[in-house]
Amino acid sequence: MALRSNPTLRQRRLGAELRRMREQAGLGGSQLARKLGISPGQMTQMETAKIGVSPERLRTVASACNCANQPLIDALAGIASERGKGWWEEYRGTLTIDFLEVAELESHAARLTICTTTYMPGLLQTSEYASAVFARIFPPLSLQDIEARTAFRIKRQEVVRSVPLRVFVHEAALRMQFGGPKVLADQLDALLDASERPGISVRVVPFAVDTFPGSGENLTFAEGPVPELDTIQMDVTQGALFFDSPADLTKHRAIFSRLDSTSLPEEGSRDFIRSVMKDVKATYA
Known part of the structure; x- marks a missing residue:
């Protein structure tokens, strides 16, 4: 998967919220990557918006982080599903x-x-x-x-x-x-x-x-x-x-x-x- 060279504001916000969710769960990047079955590098790329996150993957991350804020999860899934250019x-x-x-x-x-x-x-x-x-x-x-x-x-x-x-x-x-x-x-x-x-x-x-x-x-x-x-x-x-x-x-x-x-x-x-x-x-x- 090609890395994004210029993530948009919304894409960066999604990545920042993933990082915030992980930190609130008290997990390091490598720990969460291991739970998700991905490499630490992929985890970093998700959080820096260098690669995209599907709504399904986002919900998996939320579950791994024990996030129970369903309105926030749904809103982030909405951002993750956005396609097209403004x-x-x-x-x-x-x-x-x-x-x-x-x-x-x-x-x-x-x-x-x-x-x-x-x-x-x-x-x-x-x-x-x-x-x-x-x-x-x-x-x-x-x-x-x-x-x-x-x-x-x-x-x-x-x-x-x-x-x-x-x-x-x-x-x-x-x-x-x-x-x-x-x-x-x-x-x-x-x-x-x-x-x-x-x-x-x-x-x-x-x-x-x-x-x-x-x-x-x-x-x-x-x-x-x-x-x-x-x-x-x-x-x-x-x-x-x-x-x-x-x-x-x-x-x-x-x-x-x-x-x-x-x-x-x-x-x-x-x-x-x-x-x-x-x-x-x-x-x-």
Whole structure:
């Protein structure tokens, strides 16, 4: 069997969950391999997603590890049975891997919760605003790269339109100008429209909040079919980082719970966005 050279985000997560299952059973890789009747090398390749795992083999591994979490086993079996390529694969070679993996994460999420502090959530950006965000990157991108990234972002919005979306936007992101006041005003107007759509919740975290409960980064919490398969994605200068350890999931659930309790309610958030939009429009009226 040929080894995978570039396992996908989902394939790597499946391997990581197999390793986690083995470690929770107190088994070493060689011990579990012996119980399964495979080589230690094959066990390592399964856990690093270098080779695939069938749903049947996955259930055998779960049984050998005495895992009784049936919802988790069924969810992992679902990942193991996935075939075919996602829509984002057409951009492979055009965009960096982190773009593709963010789209992969979103496309399989049961619900998305986003916190942004420096710019509007990508899934709610206008094309003009998105282009302005990419245009500010240093060293500067070529026009072709900006257009490709913008088109990809708009496609992401179309694909996840049916996924429940909860957004916390810091006031700093509402006021940060990308593309000038006209682009920002149009973006704020689009954000208001989005906040009225079914399945989308937009909440504002104003400067007046005594203590901002977030960590400062732009975060996405993607819920999986079971809580154990939730994932955190963090935007950093170098691209996207992904976290899925139980400790990280617990920490960020607490962060979003605090955001929920400190941010403005939905209607109050719309009023706040309107007031910011009025201020912005006054600068070019």
